[in-house]
Amino acid sequence: MISGLPRIGDLLKRRKKQAEDGSIVVDAARKATGGKARTRIVMTMAVFFTIYSTIAGRLVYLGLQNPDLSGGPESRVTASRPDIVDRNGEVLATDIKTASLFAEPRRIVDADEAIEKLSTVLPEIDYEQTYRKLKSGAGFVWLQRQLTPKQQSDILALGIPGLGFRTEKRRFYPSGETSSYIVGLTNIDNQGISGMEKYIDEQGLSDLQASGLAVARDLKPVKLSIDLRVQHVVRDEIAAGLERYRALGAGAVVLNIKTGEVMAMASVPDFDPNNPYNAQEKDRLNRMSAGLYEMGSTFKSFTSAMALDSGKATMNSRFDASHPIRVGHQAIHDFHGKNRVLSLPEVFLYSSNIGSAREAELVGIEGHREFLHRLGILDRMQTELPEVARPTEPKVWKQVNSFTIAFGHGVSTTPLQAAVGCAALMQGYLIEPTFLVRSEEEAMAVAKRVVSDKTVEGMRYLYTLNAEKGSARNARAPGYRVGGKTGTAEKVINGRYSKELNFNTFVAAFPMDDPQFLVFTIADAPHPEKPGMTDVAAxxxxxxxxxxxxxxAAMLGVKPDFSHENGATLVSYQ
Known part of the structure; x- marks a missing residue:
């Protein structure tokens, strides 16, 4: 053994120990390194999971929302409107869903190709305007509003990128032309622009739409006073009359005398609110409330009532109609003069212009003017319908004005106002007309007394007499005891009276023992139905x-009664 060198056994033991110590160190290092790696992996996975979860959540959210259309429509475009129904709950106007086509020009690949394809489904499309829209580079443009389901389906089948649809609401009118002037119209954005549709907006609906609170389920139907069954009858009869008499226009209104409710009203020519392409044509206006006309002899109802109500005349009063009345260079004649003194009933029965002028002379100019204003004939009518014209009258009433106004020339009013005035003569109270449901109690709360009961009694008699023996005979309906008055006025054209064209009116009330309803009809420039006939109002x-x-009448709840089918009997007046 060499001195100073370790023994082999000791050396082996030392190396073995070192080896064992090294493995422990390596193992520890490995464990430390592996733990940190797993932590990094878990953290990385967590970050990616969070990112993808956020993206997925955002996609789901956006998928449930309307697309963000830069420059797109405001919320009012799809705002809801309440249904409009008649007094029996029949729907006159309601919302339906429709699709509108829009484009995102930034995504349009080939504008020419897009237009070519679209024209196969929408042949009326404006090429030049559409091309400018598609090349504008804007984020959003409307191409076509309110498509039919078939049009939407056909456009989808074209597969044009950059086009889309938005669900909107539009108005649908089940009764079409029947009640078009009463119900009215909405524009492309579902906002009321005429008729009761406009009235509803003015009552606060437009504010609800602007604030986003016009939710369909919260909007109660608006119930109108009209009866759709009666409305159909009225529209059918005036449309037939328009054709039969080759007239420029025709119209009629049915009023509830006790409540002032408009049970039906129509004017022709009219329009289809579902396709109102011709609604703005010259002759398409609501002649009943927006047209101003001289009413002719129907105005004699007011003149006779005025004479009776003034206390200066009775049924036994007599008026000299033996010769024309001359005022300056003008002369007032009778159409079919009797050329004698007439009693007040005869003035009405024979529709004497001279006799009516004498009645006005008896009352005086100021009394005459005051009476017509008292009945609302010369003031703008107060009602829900927006289309109401303001009557006209002379700035200064002279004697000649009072004379001519007595038989319906010289002032212009609307047929609806004339009807309301005549209704007042049948019960004594002026009740402004309404297109909403109203009870008798509610009506009397706003009614205004305008003539006495004795005047009412006298006017009922005159109407009945005229239906039995005078010009109102053509309006008689067996069992319903009808009374009335005709009016044939020369039509004013360019400020002059025409000798060839008339504006004709007729007022009828029934049943005359206690009038419940009043019918007022007009015929604008009618022609004789057959050769040999005249074009007078009767x-x-x-x-x-x-x-x-x-x-x-039966639809209105009036039962026929044939016990009164006899001649009118003059009652005794003191």
Missing amino acids: NNAGVMAGNIIRRS
Whole structure:
């Protein structure tokens, strides 16, 4: 053994120990390194999971929302409107869903190709305008509003990138032309622009739409006073009259005398609110409330009532109609003069212009003007319908004005106002008309006394007498005890009276022992129905009124009564 060198056994033991110590160190290092790696992996996975979860959540959210259309429509485009129904709950107007086509020009690949394809489904599309829209580079443009389901399906089948659809609401009118002037119209953005649709907006609906609170389930239907069954009758009769008499226009209104409710009202020519392409044509206006006309002899109802109510005349009063009245260079004649002194009933029965002028002379100019204003004939009518014209009258009433106004020339008013005034003569109270449901109690709360009961009694008699023996005979309806008055006025054209064209009116009330309803009809520039016939009101406006009463009286709840089918008997007046 060499001195100073370790023994082999000791050396082996030392190396073995070193080896064992090294393995422990390596193992520890390995364990430390492996733990940190796993932590990094878990953290990385967590970060990616969070990112992808956020993205997925955002996609789901956006998928449930309307697309963000830069420059797109405001919320009011799809705002809901309440249904409009008649007094029996029949739907007159309601919302339906429709699709509107839009484009995102930034995503349009080939504008020419897109237009070519679209024209196969929408042949009316404006090439130049559409091309400018598609090349504008904007984020959003409307291409076509309110498509049919088939059009939407066909456009989808074209597969044009950059096009899309938005669900909107539009108005649908089940009754079409029947009640178009009453119900009215909405524009492309579902906002009311005429009729009761406009009235509803003015009552606060437009504010609800602007605030986003016009939710369909919260909007109660708006119930109108009209009866759709009667409305159909009225529209049918005036449309037939328009054709039969080759007139420029025709119209009618049915009023509830006790409540002032408009049970039906129509004017032709009219329009289809579901396709109102011709609604703005010259002759398409609501002649009943927006047209101003001289009413002719129907105005004699007011003149006779005025004379009776003034206390200066009675049924026994007599008026000299033996010769024309001359005022300056003008002369007032009778159409079919009796050329003698007439009693007040005869003035009404024979529709004497001279006799009516004498009645006005008896009352005086100021009394005459005051009476017409008292009945609302010369003031703008207060009602829900927006389309109401303001009557006209002379700035200064002279004697000649009072004379001519007495028989319906020289002032212009609306047929609806004339009807309301005549209704007041049948019960003594002026009740402004309404297109909403109203009870008798509610009506009397706003009614205004305008004539005495004795005047009412006298006017009922005169109407009945005229239906039995005078010009109102064509409006008689067996069992319904009709009374009325005709009016044939020369039509004013360019400020001059026409000798060839008339504006004819007819007023009828029934049943005359206690009038419940009033019918007022007009015929604008009618022609004789047959050769040899005349174009006076009795032959057109009177006929239409009679037909309306015969067809609708039962619907209005008036039972026929044949016990009164006898001649009118003059009552005793003191």
